[in-house]
Amino acid sequence: MDEARKRKWDITLGMFGPVLTVAGILVGVWQFNAGERNRTNLEYQLIEKKDLTEFRRKLWLERLSSYKSVAGLAGEIAAYPKPDNKFDQLVRNFDSSYWGLMVLVEDKNVEQQMIEFHLAIEDYKRKKITDEKLKQHADRLVQTCKESLKTGLFE
Amino acid sequence: MRRLFATWIIAVAFALHSLAVAQPRDASQRLAGQTHHVWVFQRIERIMGAGESCKRGEEDDFSADHSVTTTKCDNGKLVRTKRTWSMRNDGVDDWITIGGEEYQLLFGEEGRTMTLRKISTEKPKATVDKDYRRRSD
Numbered sequence: 001m002d003e004a005r006k007r008k009w010d011i012t013l014g015m016f017g018p019v020l021t022v023a024g025i026l027v028g029v030w031q032f033n034a035g036e037r038n039r040t041n042l043e044y045q046l047i048e049k050k051d052l053t054e055f056r057r058k059l060w061l062e063r064l065s066s067y068k069s070v071a072g073l074a075g076e077i078a079a080y081p082k083p084d085n086k087f088d089q090l091v092r093n094f095d096s097s098y099w100g101l102m103v104l105v106e107d108k109n110v111e112q113q114m115i116e117f118h119l120a121i122e123d124y125k126r127k128k129i130t131d132e133k134l135k136q137h138a139d140r141l142v143q144t145c146k147e148s149l150k151t152g153l154f155e
Numbered sequence: 156m157r158r159l160f161a162t163w164i165i166a167v168a169f170a171l172h173s174l175a176v177a178q179p180r181d182a183s184q185r186l187a188g189q190t191h192h193v194w195v196f197q198r199i200e201r202i203m204g205a206g207e208s209c210k211r212g213e214e215d216d217f218s219a220d221h222s223v224t225t226t227k228c229d230n231g232k233l234v235r236t237k238r239t240w241s242m243r244n245d246g247v248d249d250w251i252t253i254g255g256e257e258y259q260l261l262f263g264e265e266g267r268t269m270t271l272r273k274i275s276t277e278k279p280k281a282t283v284d285k286d287y288r289r290r291s292d
Contacts, residue, residue: 103278115274116248119282128263128270136247 060149063105067145070097074117078138081124081131091121110148113141182249183219183242185266191218194269194287199228207233215287223253258285 073094080087098118106114120137123129186192199212209228216224217240225236238254249260251271259272271285 098278111278112274112276115276115278115282119272119274123261128261133247140247 059105064149066097066101066105067110067149070094070102070114071142071145073097074138074141077121078131078135081134083125094118094121107148109144110141113137113144117141182244182251182260182262185262186240186242186251186260186269187217187219187221189219191216193217193290195290196285196287199226199233201233202231209233214290 073090077087077090077094080090095118098114102110102114117137117140120129120134124131124134194215194217196213196215197211199214200210202208202210208231210231211228213225213227216226218224221239221241223238223240225238227234227236240251240253242249242251242260244250251258251260253271256273259270259274261270261272262268263270267289269287269289271287273283273285275282
């Protein structure tokens, strides 16, 4: 290799060397940013999933508490079917849950049984059904609540 | 004495059997009886001497052969519709299907009144009751 050719190679390498270095640095920065972006996305997804699980758990606990309260009321109404002040008070409490608390948490099946128990109370008051049938409706409502709790946690 | 006692037993058994037959045991019997029962939703008011003309009313004639004829006053004329009925029990309530439409079935006053109920599927929507009285033949 003669001197002139060697010099030409030195110049060429001298020119491309920094370009390659800068390109290498840029690729490194891009890779780092992409990695960071992916990590952040994954973290967000994880947080989102955790929040959703937490929200479902809270909703389930809320549902459990509401169902317990309604089951208690239905039980008391069915066990104490005497048309007096106490009975009327129990029915009023049930009606409050019917139009309020339960609307927040009930699923379609529970809603249907709430409607049917609500009607059964009215029928019982008008002597259209016996206290035995009122008890059967209360039982079906509570059973439906139980089923709803079983499925609701894993939805 | 023994013969008298046996006769008395038979008489009591016969009386109890007659009572049991007279009071329909299940919903189908309450609805249609041995042959048929006419249930009045609204008494039909006919216009005298004008054939099938009427003012108002609706009656359902439920037959034991699971057919039902509805006679309804529609625009001043009596219109008759024949459909079939079937019944089921879900463990608590009786349900009747009349021509494809299902209703909850309730009896009152020892089978003298009946309610066909269309239960709403959402709380804010109203449940519709159709109250009938059995026509005494």
